[in-house]
Amino acid sequence: MKQQPSLSLNRRAFLKTGGLTVSSLVIGFNSAQAGSELVNLSERVAEKALVSLEVSPLVILENTGKIILMAHKPEIGQGTFQSMPLIVAEELEVSLDQVEIRQAMADKKFGNMGVGGSYSVRSEWANLRKAGAAAREMLTQAAAKTWNVPVDECYAREGKIFHKPTGKSSSYGALTEIAKTLDVPKEPKLKDAKEFRLVGKPSKRPDIPAKVTGRAKFGIDAEVPGMLYASVDRAPVMQATIKSFEDTAAKKIPGVQHVLKAERKMNKNTFQGVAVLADTYWAALQGRRALKVEWDNGQYGAFNSADITARFKELAKTDGHVDTNKGDFDTAFAGATKKLEADYELPFAAHAPMEPQNCLASVKGDTVEIWTSTQLPDDVQKETAKYLNIPPENVMVHVLFVGGGFGRRLFLDQVMEAVYLSKQVGRPVKVVWTREDDMAGGPYRPATYSRLRAGFDGAGKPVAFQHKVVAPSINDTQFGSKDPAKRQDDGAMEGLKEAPYDIPNLRFNNVFADVPVPMGWWRAVYSATTCFAHESFVDEMAHAVGQDPLAFRLNLIGENTRMKNLLTFLREQSGWEKPLPAGWGKGVAFWQFFAGQAGHVVYVSKTDKGVKIEKIVAAVDCGTAVNPDNVRSQIEGGTVMGLTAALKSAITFEEGRAKQTNFHDYQMLRLNETPPIEVHILPSSESPIGVGEPGLPPAAPALANAIFAATGKRVRKLPFDINDLG
């Protein structure tokens, strides 16, 4: 399959096309939102240039034979660059090497172009299938018309329509002219899952050859003639303001062109900085190092991690917002024969994608051109327009490969920063953050503190269960809260509500904790921390009544057959019931939340003072697995990120600033520390659901539960040292 990450026209391709009269059949939606109607866009394509189309051209068939499928979501490593066009190709009856996948630029015709919440494939599954099927039906009708035969004697396969009785065939390209004149079927017939040729089979990703040869272009690789590089000295305490700065030495560095105040708008917050703009990035960096900036930290310099635990503990005594209340927890807990209570403490974390934040912006009058790595191309367009008070169509956004998102690139501060600087100096400006900028710049995954209580009856059956989450609010720190009495983020309850345990008296509390630092959506969001507390505590409950932790969970699942099936599948695939070697322990955890559901079984063996992870077995129910190999990849990655957060560094604050600055003190799990990870996909013909995030939440609690099984030590605070459990 061909792939064009670069959006510039290849001259040779242009000349080739230029010599022919190209006629296209374009099938799209009147908007890319679910439930929207398919329309034939061919006339509009003929009328206007593609970039100014009003609607979404997802499938473009040319009479030259070229089949173009648009990738209208950014590729951040999750695989949608292939998986979404693959769904169209399935219904269109073409193989992947017959199509060209083209990355779309930001345009409202594509509707929501954002990637987050493990949402892309499942939200577009129906639309993409419909688009492919409609085009296939129109081509089939066109063939029947040409041959003057009944439509039901014709079928599509591998980019051709065949006439069954005679065996004659015609390519899609040859049928495009006629197909274009036909009505778009409103409800095209979708294929039966049994007939799938692409969906459900492992297939190789087309972006990978470019990524192993250094040819893939990421945001940081963009450049245009005449651009300046920028490095911005930012307040170490994010909200600090500039008192004064001294730039004489900076301006003496050869290549330095401008030193000016910078601003970085991240939703409701705008942070200050001093930017050095130069001919090379190295000169900009040196200039920045030569700056002397005096900052006013205001009230923000008083924030310390050391105080947070104490504050969270105090808050855990309050009720906060009672989010879920089933039965009568207080009475049931008071009357319980056996009681269990525990607190869990989870830290702040940074996203730390490998590609540092960056953006190239070129503001010219009332138009802007942007090249960046983002999870939200359409928001980049809208927010830039709002920021500069210009129409969105004046903002052209080039979508490049993204060197890791994990939620960080759902924030557009790096874009606003580049736009601001380019506007000030009237030249294209490429801002490249250092790793230190990235680590200090937030936003951070919220730290959470959980207090859990459970009560059992005389027979050892759980009758009362409470999970109270003390959590800063992502929404409040980013957007503010209209009602001062409702500052808690409902997201903090996201997975708890879906936890499948059927206990008669149940209460979930959401206690708001005010923090002066911007919080952000981190892979798996609140589930990345609350699942650890919840699933570790359920393990404690199982041990408290002397039951097998997996059997205990299975018995507690009520109506949620999906989770029951997943856990049963995980039990089988992990060999849970097999005897273990001496010194080994096994642990299980699973989780269902907005993104989907997965579970892990972790095997550990005792070492001198800690444990070694011998093996991890993960199971995921993602409905239909569009590309099973990519599903496995995502679950492997989620597992590693979960382990990293459990075993490596946390972000801590000292006098208002993050203490960690780079990978030496904010460490990542490395190859030599990564255990074997097996991923099993629950066979399913349900519609697809998420795979980007579900692999993360259960990994850490499954590990902690295995550690308890092997050593009797219960881990209630992350991160911890796996080699020295204390």
Add this chain to the structure above:
Amino acid sequence: MAVISLTINGKKRTINADPQMPLLWAVRDVVGLKGTKFGCGMAQCGACTVHLNGKPIRSCITPVSTVANKKITTIEGVGSEARLHPVQQAWIEEQVPQCGYCQSGQIMSAVALLNTNPDPTDAEIDQAMSGNICRCGTYNRVRKAIHRASDMMKESALKTK
């Protein structure tokens, strides 16, 4: 500023740059080869790995003046899509990359390892590859791909014999 002559992927290039400029920025911004990536700037993550006379180095902390006239190889010099190096081929077979940003560095470390040790054990892979961070968590596939590349290289060596 100084005139520095570099040999990158077999080609001689003369650049005018600050002698202290790290090789990384010289390669990316002056020479224009964007495959080598910036990750940390302090030799912690390996995204900027290139070869200096065949040995892997971190270009983000290597002043460009110190590598004048020495043989530098970047990811672009390892192989192209038309002529893939066995390591790159193995990377495709095992579908290693996710976001792909760190993979140039991973591949440079792997190629250097296999050049000196054609049949590495898991422990030797641990040693050679633990300097390269992948935030997407592709490590197990990296390991598998190195073993696969090793097999491929041994096979082709047998054939040429």
